[in-house]
Amino acid sequence: QKKVGGTMKKFEDLTFTDHYMFEKVLKNPEICKELLERLLKIQIERLEYPEVEKTISPYYETKGVRLDVYVKDNNKVFDIELQNSTDLNLGLRTRYYQSMLDTDNLLKGQHYTELPDSYIVFICKNDPFEKELPIYTFQTVCIENPNLTIKDNAIKKIFNAKAYNKEEDVAIKSFLQYINNNKTVDDFTQRLDSFVEKIKQEEVNRKEYQSMNIHDQDTFLRGKNEGFEAGMQQGKQQGMQQGMQQKAIETAKNMLKDNIPQNAIIKYTGLPTETIEQLTKQVEFLETIDVIS
Secondary structure (H helix, E strand, O other), rough: OOOOOOOOHHHOOOOOOOHHHHHHHHHHHHHHHHHHHHHHOOOOOOOOOOOEEEEEOOOOOOEEEEEEEEEOOOOOEEEEEEOOOOOEEEEHHHHHHHHHHHHHHHHOOHHHHHHOEEEEEEEOOOOOOOOOOOOEOOOOOOOOOOEEEEEOOEEEEEEEEEHHHOOOOOOHHHHHHHHHHOOOOOOOHHHHHHHHHHHHHHHHHHHHHHHHHHHHHHHHOOOOOOOOHHHHHHHHHHHHHHHHHHHHHHHHHHHHHOOOOHHHHHHOOOOHHHHHHHHHHHHHHHHHHHOOO
């Protein structure tokens, strides 16, 4: 959508595959419902109003997640993610997202059977597994017998827009082609594109996008400055520690030359026994050289 810390993409240049526009379009329940039905080949009774950038963080100490688009049916939950770049940790992300969906949907005292079916849907512009498949579907199966599933009702579907030509289902192929090259080839993708243009015509959306960019830019610069200051402070502390360490070593050497007992040197310099023993050998070696000279 934009370059963090760099030039932001112009509002008028945004397409459906930019996160701002993707989330904005899918806030429409009918569009979102139709997209899910096309991609998953299921019937959805009634879709609750989509939540964009839904944050789930069950405990203060735990890592929360921010979902692109989070929607619910009567007995199903869906997380729809747009992935414009290759993510090497996609598997771990889907695992954690799945756990957060379950945590968000099962209250204390409820039975496991009350967990809804869950679908994690990733729409990727690049092939995340480099197997040239248009769709990768993952469910929990038995390694010894792949025909046996554990029936946890958790499905993960990864759509690869790069391989749209290999998809046989026309509706899915048309959508993936639209993701890949922004070309509308059927009624649904034309409506998506029209929705994008409609959003661009509303000044309130332009201002919202600009304010989001300003916030991201401020966050980036603040983080950069904080990181620089933290690095400087850490460098100062390391320098001071190294200086104190060197001073303690020099003090220990002088005390050894004056034949002060090791226990006393350790007490007053704070150096460990191993260091004092090494310094003792060094001092003895230098004294031997002086005697020979």
